[in-house]
Amino acid sequence: MQRMNGHKEERDISTTINDVLTRGVGELIDPKDSFKEKLLAKAQGTYSKDIIIKFGVDVTRPDIHLGHAVVLRKLRQFQDLGCKIVFLIGDFTTLIGDPTGKSKVRPEIDQKEIEKNVRTYLDQVDKVLLVNRDPNGDIIDGPRFTWMRNSDWFYGVTDISVEGAGAITIENERKEKFPVPSSSFLAKAVLYENTRMQKSFLKHSTTYGVSFVNLLSILRHISFAQLIERDMFQDRIKGGEPLFVHEMLYPIIQGADSNVMADIYGSCDLEIGGTDQVFNMLMGRRVMEIAQKEPQAVMGMKLLVGLDGKDKMSKSLDNYISLLDSPEEMYGKVMSIPDQAMVEYFELATYTTKEEIERLLGGVTSGATNPRDAKMALARQIVEIYHGRKEAETAEKQFIQTFQEKRVPEDVRVLRAKLGTPLSEILVGGGIIPSKSEFRRLVDARAIKVGGTDALKDPYQKFSATMTLKIGKHEFLRIEAL
RNA sequence: GCGUAGGUGGCGGAGUGGUCAAUCGCAACAGACUGUAAAUCUGUCGCCCUAUGGGCUACGAAGGUUCGAAUCCUUCCCUACGCACCA
Numbered sequence: 108m109q110r111m112n113g114h115k116e117e118r119d120i121s122t123t124i125n126d127v128l129t130r131g132v133g134e135l136i137d138p139k140d141s142f143k144e145k146l147l148a149k150a151q152g153t154y155s156k157d158i159i160i161k162f163g164v165d166v167t168r169p170d171i172h173l174g175h176a177v178v179l180r181k182l183r184q185f186q187d188l189g190c191k192i193v194f195l196i197g198d199f200t201t202l203i204g205d206p207t208g209k210s211k212v213r214p215e216i217d218q219k220e221i222e223k224n225v226r227t228y229l230d231q232v233d234k235v236l237l238v239n240r241d242p243n244g245d246i247i248d249g250p251r252f253t254w255m256r257n258s259d260w261f262y263g264v265t266d267i268s269v270e271g272a273g274a275i276t277i278e279n280e281r282k283e284k285f286p287v288p289s290s291s292f293l294a295k296a297v298l299y300e301n302t303r304m305q306k307s308f309l310k311h312s313t314t315y316g317v318s319f320v321n322l323l324s325i326l327r328h329i330s331f332a333q334l335i336e337r338d339m340f341q342d343r344i345k346g347g348e349p350l351f352v353h354e355m356l357y358p359i360i361q362g363a364d365s366n367v368m369a370d371i372y373g374s375c376d377l378e379i380g381g382t383d384q385v386f387n388m389l390m391g392r393r394v395m396e397i398a399q400k401e402p403q404a405v406m407g408m409k410l411l412v413g414l415d416g417k418d419k420m421s422k423s424l425d426n427y428i429s430l431l432d433s434p435e436e437m438y439g440k441v442m443s444i445p446d447q448a449m450v451e452y453f454e455l456a457t458y459t460t461k462e463e464i465e466r467l468l469g470g471v472t473s474g475a476t477n478p479r480d481a482k483m484a485l486a487r488q489i490v491e492i493y494h495g496r497k498e499a500e501t502a503e504k505q506f507i508q509t510f511q512e513k514r515v516p517e518d519v520r521v522l523r524a525k526l527g528t529p530l531s532e533i534l535v536g537g538g539i540i541p542s543k544s545e546f547r548r549l550v551d552a553r554a555i556k557v558g559g560t561d562a563l564k565d566p567y568q569k570f571s572a573t574m575t576l577k578i579g580k581h582e583f584l585r586i587e588a589l
Numbered sequence: 590g591c592g593u594a595g596g597u598g599g600c601g602g603a604g605u606g607g608u609c610a611a612u613c614g615c616a617a618c619a620g621a622c623u624g625u626a627a628a629u630c631u632g633u634c635g636c637c638c639u640a641u642g643g644g645c646u647a648c649g650a651a652g653g654u655u656c657g658a659a660u661c662c663u664u665c666c667c668u669a670c671g672c673a674c675c676a
Contacts (some may be wrong), residue, residue, distance in 0.1 A: 347668090347669050347670075348668085348669080349667090349668055349669075415616095416626090416627085423599095424616090425617085439625065440625095442624080442625060442626080443625055443626070444626075445626055445627055446624095446626055446627065447626090447627080448626095449626095477624075478624075478626075479624040479626080480624095482624080482626075483624095506625085509625090510624090510625050511624080511625095542635090542636065542637085543636085543637070543638090544634095544635080544636065544637075545618085545633095545634090547640095548618085548619075548632095548633055548634075549618085549619070549633095551619095551632090551633080552618090552619045552620060552632065552633070553619085553620065554618085554619045554620070566639085567639055579618075579619065580619085580625055581625060
């Protein structure tokens, strides 16, 4: 009996693992299935080491959107299989700068901005992942999750400056204070975010530093041809566009990250990212091989298209659904995607089984199901994942009332203003409309409706009594007296 | 280092002394139609001003010529391509 049960479980685990390794996966590089075997062994309790999974975070845009969530949700599945996720915050790489950006920002300012972004980013993580936080809400090193930043090893001590001489001090058990020289490693640790530098890293700091010499010894194994074989680089060269050396170095630096992580955690078993990151992640394999370590497996997740149904979801194209969006916003945004994008959204953004997806979309093709209803099911499910069932139902109800029955929603944003203030001023001041010129255009286009029905015609109209405005397609707003 | 071609609005790309806030395409926004889908059609698309008009800021940067400059001159910065240098 027991033996049969054991068999059954084994098969279940194996199916689960297969599913985790395929669903939503665009590319998986795992020669000889060595990573898969680790997963199996872990599930069976025969693998005692941690399975470390690296995810590189770009902190230039801290909002997590549904596209990122595709990867995060995959990471969650790995957590459930017993793996440890390590976020590698690419703050150093970000700081070197995106060459397409025109502005030359001062590093100190940049560093602050990055710091803020790191916070924002990490604050959202537990929408999907299992993390441990201390009473202050800061993420602490846990069995299933931790994070680190590559500036920890790419900065040299000489890169550190201190505001005001002797600003940094340490205190011993006898409450005696000692100034810390700004050039010391400790000062660096204190300076950098005051601070959570990985304890394990601090202990071994000196051994993991990525010195210029070390970097060069890696570089001498990688040829120019290997680097520029990347599509993106080829396109640029053919297009007569500039390609800077540091950009070519990016993949290698990312690879060095994997290598350092393997030093710190004992291994770096898998790196996950979008399919657009596969080249970079493969470079991690290469660097690890050069350093004579077991190379990481690489998993490239399919890229989720944005609301336009064409380009990949990204903040810069403003075609994204943020995890911080309200249930109503989220629901509405999902409804606005083109029908063709539905399959992909089901596969990448929900837990709906393959069979269920096929059934639903089969119904749409045959005409038995209204595409709208399939999409509503999709929207409901996505909202449910991030906000819960109740919120999802409310959002759906409100969507129906607002857009199918054309009623003004009950809880809308409220702006308060003094009586007699021109509406234009209130809306621009409240950040609803970017400029007064834009306000005038909207008025001319009859795009602002009072009470949801009558178009506002007078651009100079002043605020006289509580009113509800509909601006454009989906912006509702109430103005109340101050 | 030398030479050639360039640097214009979110992107592509016109314009080479006044009629240029800058043709056009894409993107975006709004209206109509709809399922807040797609497609289509129409309008808008630097900022400010109670405006069929006026003002301000902008064509890599800084100066200059001119009544007047995105357009001419000078210097500087940046990019691509070629040559040279170096092997």
